[in-house]
Amino acid sequence: MxxxxxxxxxxxxxxxxxxxxxGGIAKTADEAVRIADEIGYPVVIKVQIWExxxxxxxxxxxCEDAECVRENAEKFLGMKxxxxxxxxxxxxxxxxxxxxxxxGFIIDDSTAQPVLIFSSIGGSGIEEIAxxxxxxxxxxxxxxxxxxxxxxxxxVARKAGIxxxxxxxxxxxxxxxxxxxxxxxxxxxxxxxxxxTEDGEIVALDAxxxxxxxxxxxxxxxxxxxxxxxxxxxxxxxKIAWNVEKNDYRGTFYFIQMVTDVPPDGKHIAxxxxxxxGSMMSMDxxxxxxFKIANFTDTSGNPPASKVYRAAKIILxxxxxxxxxxxxxxxxxxxxxxxxxxxxxxFLEDEVDIPAVLRLGGxxxxxxxxxxxxxxxxxxxxxxxxxxxxxxxxxAERLKKLxxxxxxxxxKVKPHKEFEPKGTEYKIETMTGAIYIDxxxxxxxxxxxxxxxxxxxxxxxxxxxxxxxxxxxxxxKGKCTECLACEIACRFHGxxxxxxxxxxxxxxxxxxxxxxxxxx
Amino acid sequence: xxxxxxxxxxVLVQGITGREGRTRTRLMKEYGTNxxxxxxxxxxxxxxxxxxxxxxxxxxxxxxxPIDASAIFVPAPLVKxxxxxxxxxxxxxxxxxxxRVPIHDVLEIYDYAKKKGARFIGPNTLGILSxxxxxxxxIGGRAKSAREWFKPGPVGVTSRSGGITSAISYYIxxxxxxxxxxxxxxxxxxxxxxxxxxxxxxxxxxxTEVIVMFGEIGTSQEERVAELIKNxxxxxxxxxxxxGKAAQKGTRFSHAGAIVEGNRGSWDSKVNAxxxxxxIVVDRITDIPEAVKKVLGK
Numbered sequence: 001m002x003x004x005x006x007x008x009x010x011x012x013x014x015x016x017x018x019x020x021x022x023g024g025i026a027k028t029a030d031e032a033v034r035i036a037d038e039i040g041y042p043v044v045i046k047v048q049i050w051e052x053x054x055x056x057x058x059x060x061x062x063c064e065d066a067e068c069v070r071e072n073a074e075k076f077l078g079m080k081x082x083x084x085x086x087x088x089x090x091x092x093x094x095x096x097x098x099x100x101x102x103x104g105f106i107i108d109d110s111t112a113q114p115v116l117i118f119s120s121i122g123g124s125g126i127e128e129i130a131x132x133x134x135x136x137x138x139x140x141x142x143x144x145x146x147x148x149x150x151x152x153x154x155x156v157a158r159k160a161g162i163x164x165x166x167x168x169x170x171x172x173x174x175x176x177x178x179x180x181x182x183x184x185x186x187x188x189x190x191x192x193x194x195x196x197t198e199d200g201e202i203v204a205l206d207a208x209x210x211x212x213x214x215x216x217x218x219x220x221x222x223x224x225x226x227x228x229x230x231x232x233x234x235x236x237x238x239k240i241a242w243n244v245e246k247n248d249y250r251g252t253f254y255f256i257q258m259v260t261d262v263p264p265d266g267k268h269i270a271x272x273x274x275x276x277x278g279s280m281m282s283m284d285x286x287x288x289x290x291f292k293i294a295n296f297t298d299t300s301g302n303p304p305a306s307k308v309y310r311a312a313k314i315i316l317x318x319x320x321x322x323x324x325x326x327x328x329x330x331x332x333x334x335x336x337x338x339x340x341x342x343x344x345x346x347f348l349e350d351e352v353d354i355p356a357v358l359r360l361g362g363x364x365x366x367x368x369x370x371x372x373x374x375x376x377x378x379x380x381x382x383x384x385x386x387x388x389x390x391x392x393x394x395x396a397e398r399l400k401k402l403x404x405x406x407x408x409x410x411x412k413v414k415p416h417k418e419f420e421p422k423g424t425e426y427k428i429e430t431m432t433g434a435i436y437i438d439x440x441x442x443x444x445x446x447x448x449x450x451x452x453x454x455x456x457x458x459x460x461x462x463x464x465x466x467x468x469x470x471x472x473x474x475x476x477k478g479k480c481t482e483c484l485a486c487e488i489a490c491r492f493h494g495x496x497x498x499x500x501x502x503x504x505x506x507x508x509x510x511x512x513x514x515x516x517x518x519x520x
Numbered sequence: 521x522x523x524x525x526x527x528x529x530x531v532l533v534q535g536i537t538g539r540e541g542r543t544r545t546r547l548m549k550e551y552g553t554n555x556x557x558x559x560x561x562x563x564x565x566x567x568x569x570x571x572x573x574x575x576x577x578x579x580x581x582x583x584x585x586p587i588d589a590s591a592i593f594v595p596a597p598l599v600k601x602x603x604x605x606x607x608x609x610x611x612x613x614x615x616x617x618x619x620r621v622p623i624h625d626v627l628e629i630y631d632y633a634k635k636k637g638a639r640f641i642g643p644n645t646l647g648i649l650s651x652x653x654x655x656x657x658x659i660g661g662r663a664k665s666a667r668e669w670f671k672p673g674p675v676g677v678t679s680r681s682g683g684i685t686s687a688i689s690y691y692i693x694x695x696x697x698x699x700x701x702x703x704x705x706x707x708x709x710x711x712x713x714x715x716x717x718x719x720x721x722x723x724x725x726x727x728t729e730v731i732v733m734f735g736e737i738g739t740s741q742e743e744r745v746a747e748l749i750k751n752x753x754x755x756x757x758x759x760x761x762x763x764g765k766a767a768q769k770g771t772r773f774s775h776a777g778a779i780v781e782g783n784r785g786s787w788d789s790k791v792n793a794x795x796x797x798x799x800i801v802v803d804r805i806t807d808i809p810e811a812v813k814k815v816l817g818k
Contacts (some may be wrong), residue, residue: 107623109739112630112710144631185624187709214596215622252619277681277708278732280763281805300683301619329683331669331690333646333661362686363661388690391806478539 002211002224003050007090013191016180018173019203021091022170022480031064032073035091045069047076048088050231052192052208055124057355059086062094066398070400083232083260095205096198102126103174104183104190111339114142114181116153116174120160122193136161169202184222185215200201223477228254235260237317240506244310248432250478251303257295262320266408269399270321270354272311274339275300282359284325285392289400294321302334306432306482306502308342311506313416316350317511319518321411323403324356327395330388332362340368340385341484344375345500347383354411355381355402359395362390375488413515416508419501428459428468430480435487439465441497445490450498453489456481467497522650522701523676523721523728524613524641525553525589529654532580532587533558534602535594536568540617540658544593544697545569550663553727556584577609589613591647591656597807599643600625607638615656615810616642616712626710633712636814640712646682659686659702671699675812676722680713680741681763688734688761688808695809697816700727705741715741715750723754730757730815732808737764740784746793757815758799759808762790 002073004012010020022039025048026032036043037203048060054060059081061072069091079086102122108115109268119137121129121186130137138159142148153174154167162170181189211219216227226234226242234242241255262268269286271293273279279298286293295318299311315324326343336486339360347356360368369385376383386395421427425436425471441467443450450466451459460469482500490498525531531548534542546569548555555571557580564575566588574580581587590606592599596618605630606614614633621643633640641648647657651670659682660666669690675748677692677699681686685704692699703718705711715733722728731754735742748754765787794801802811 029706093574107627107710109710109714109741110744112627114627144627145635182624187623212623215624217597218622246634275681275683277679277684277736278687280681280736281684284763284765329681329687331686332683333658333665333686335661362683363665388687389694393804393806 002213002216002227003229004209004211004222005048005050005088005206006046007048007088007091007445008222009189009209012180012184012209013177013204013207016176018176019094020202020207021092021203021205023090025090026073026086027077027088028157029070029073029077032089032091033069036063036069037066039091039093042067042094043069044092044094045072045076046090046092047079047081047086048090049081049084049086050498051081053124057209069307095195095203097195098198100193101170102190102192103177103194104188104192105178105186106188108141113144114178116140116142116148116156116178118156118160118174118354119438120157120162120518136297142178147182148175150175166196166200167200173202184209185212185218185381186210187212188453203283222301230256236506236510237314240504240510241311241314243505244307244314248307251299251301251307253303254298254306254312255295255311257318258293262294262318264320264410266322266410267292268321269323269325270294270315270411272297272299272315272324272326274298274326274332278327278329281329285327286291286325286399288393291323291325291396291400294318299339300328303338304482305338305342305345305484308339309345309399309484309502310504312343312346313350313507316346316352316411316505317413317514319411319413319514321354322406323354323399324352325396325399326356327359327392328361330359330361330392334362335364336362336368337364337371338483340371341488344350344371344488347376347379347483350414352379352383353381354409355399355406356383357386357399357402358383358388359386359392361386361390366430371488375492412518413511415515416504416511418503418508419499421501426465426467429472429476430482431476431478433500435480436499436501437466438497442466445495445497447494449489449493450486453485455485456483459486521725521727522653523718523725524648524650524701524703524777525656526653526744527552527554529554530584530586530588530741531555531654531656532577532590532606533571534577534590534592534606536560536571536573537563537566538593541593543569544591544658545571547658547660547663547666548591548655551655551660551666553656556587568764574738577605577611580611585610587611587781589615591615591617591655593617596620600629603629603640604632607633607636607725612638614638614640614712615645615647616640617645617657618705619644619707621708622661623708623710626682626708630697630710630712641703642706642711644708645706645711646685648701648703650701651699657704659704669693670702671698672700673815674700674727674729676700676725676731678705678718678722678731679703680715680736681734682707682764684734684805688732688805691806691809692732692812693814695817697809697812698803700725709739714739714744716744719745719748719754719758723756728756730812732812733758733760734805735762735790737762737787737790742790743784743793746797746799749797749799758794759815760794760799761805761808762787762794762801
């Protein structure tokens with residue numbers, strides 16, 4: 001889920017006419033002081049992170065003068081917060097407060113409705129307050145077709161113990177908050193405290209909004225880089241992976257690094273699941289076998305071979321892993337040979353130096369396993385393919401055995417060589433790359449296995465040369481599924497004239513950097 | 521008997537001319553599903569796998585109604601419109617196959633479906649299959665595999681993961697048993713027919729003797745099933761596996777969630793609730809067939 005920072009959340013609330021304190025964000029202490037001087041003292045200065053409970057952990061300071069702002073800004077910027085490094089602080093005018101409330105909206109999966117929760121006492125430790133004072137907390141399920149009216153919100157506030165004229169202001173504020181939640185595709189929206197100031201205004205002193213990943217595309221204004229749940233901002237490698245996912249709607253590719261700097265402890269492996277439940281089950285199996293996972297990856301929903309290839313290349317950009325484990329549910333509806341070919345291309349290109357166990361169970365698993373065993377048998381390490389009758393636990397044990405046999409050797413990242421065409425090749429553009437065929441070499445090839453390998457009937461022989469059979473536009477739009485069968489056929493059964501170039505922007509530079517560090 | 525679909529269910533395919541729509545229509549037809557019509561706006565008059573294509577659901581209904589169920593294979597941003605159209609036309613059971621449907625769209629569909637007395641499975645579902653009778657969606661991938669992997673029998677299967685739906689069912693078949701109906705409820709946080717609803721349907725189905733459920737961390741579905749068992753609304757034996765024991769715990773971001781749900785949604789909460797209620801929770805998926813056999817006295 002795409003979390004917004006406090007300052008981003010407040011910008012949204014402001015659009016809906018909800019009052020927020022004057023202020024601004026700073027990335028340096030100088031900026032922080034300038035903002036504080038501008039809005040006038042006293043001010044509050046807050047770290048911008050994706051977590052609540054900042055006050056108790058020392059991420060919020062109150063200041064009466066510039067010196068205090070500078071001191072705290074310097075302390076906060078660069079502060080480690082779990083895996084997160086603070087790079088932004090929010091400086092706001094500190095307002096005289098009369099009362100603090102809590103207002104939140106979440107989605108209740110049991111009724112498939114948004115729920116409004118309002119508490120007439122707010123501030124830090126709201127969960128405990130709610131437990132101790134249930135009479136101060138009220139909630140209401142919202143009829144999605146009708147929305148939330150102010151009169152309904154007033155009743156909720158009344159049930160939470162609010163009396164008097166302020167009920168009106170709270171009612172309209174809550175209705176506006178709901179409108180923001182709905183229109184911004186929020187999974188949750190809350191403001192704590194929602195404060196009543198001495199001069200009678202309702203002001204959101206803090207706000208947290210989580211945008212639904214699947215709704216992010218409707219809100220380009222938010223500038224959300226990766227619509228995924230991350231405990232910290234995305235790493236460089238995760239951004240490279242997200243680019244692959246973003247530019248190819250076929251299937252789903254998820255990549256997250258569990259450790260950003262894999263220690264050379266001989267325990268970490270590369271993990272490549274398929275499907276949510278199957279991935280979890282497989283992850284449990286490798287953890288039970290005593291491994292740790294460097295990354296969590298999931299390629300599912302019938303991804304083409306090209307996407308699995310890119311996933312594997314990204315996964316193999318992590319040094320120090322000792323094995324590669326791929327496993328899904330084991331009984332997949334999708335044709336498993338696509339994934340197999342993706343692995344073959346990636347593993348051959350990288351001349352993989354760590355053993356791998358690839359469990360590709362499901363439709364056409366026998367074909368998939370044969371592809372792996374036939375084309376990867378000459379690698380210096382063992383790659384074993386398994387199917388639906390081999391359990392994840394068994395496969396995890398196999399990997400353990402293979403890692404031992406390999407002496408626990410640590411993976412070294414290899415340079416990513418982008419294919420460089422000579423310029424004279426015959427070229428077919430595909431959805432995310434291109435097929436290059438050196439027709440001069442084809443002349444020496446009698447078998448022409450590439451044409452036979454193409455199950456989608458995309459290429460044909462013309463004057464003894466393999467060429468595109470369909471409209472180039474159709475090939476680009478996806479009629480050529482980038483199944484990689486022609487390339488593998490040509491490499492092993494032909495003359496090696498055909499190459500499929502599947503660019504992965506940023507990977508070359510990233511790997512060069514890793515290799516430099518490896519050398520040290 | 522079976523739940524939700526059988527060989528008589530009259531099925532419509534929305535988005536029938538697309539890549540997935542075409543492929544899955546073939547699977548459904550070959551398996552024996554009674555596919556009566558397809559819809560793709562602007563492509564009326566064509567045929568896909570011998571199935572006539574219409575421009576709107578209303579038109580398909582005029583020519584082939586009544587339509588009992590619609591399988592939706594349109595891109596995620598268009599699912600809401602497709603679903604609302606089918607519901608308005610009078611279809612009472614929808615299958616929303618696509619992944620990445622915005623949650624607020626799901627809430628809107630849910631609201632309208634409830635008001636019109638319609639139900640839906642998904643989104644983000646592999647589908648449903650009643651062995652030997654009919655399939656909606658893409659479970660099995662091809663008819664040949666679906667026939668090999670799934671056999672008619674007394675086990676009702678409901679799962680939150682697509683791949684695991686097939687895996688569990690396959691293990692059950694391999695153990696010599698079979699399934700009444702196999703349901704992938706969908707992988708999203710809000711789905712039309714979550715576990716508790718499916719379990720209630722299995723309770724009423726005479727063919728089903730035992731229910732197998734694959735749960736996952738997140739949402740309140742499994743806890744609500746536990747409540748149904750406790751309240752005796754569900755009396756058939758239930759064997760469950762809950763995935764995600766090892767999954768990373770997220771950092772706390774929402775107070776509201778904690779206030780409303782407390783500890784609900786965690787692995788411990790689900791396993792404890794189910795065991796307290798008397799369900800059998802196994803530690804490994806591969807233990808399911810043995811547990812089912814034991815329950816059935818085989």
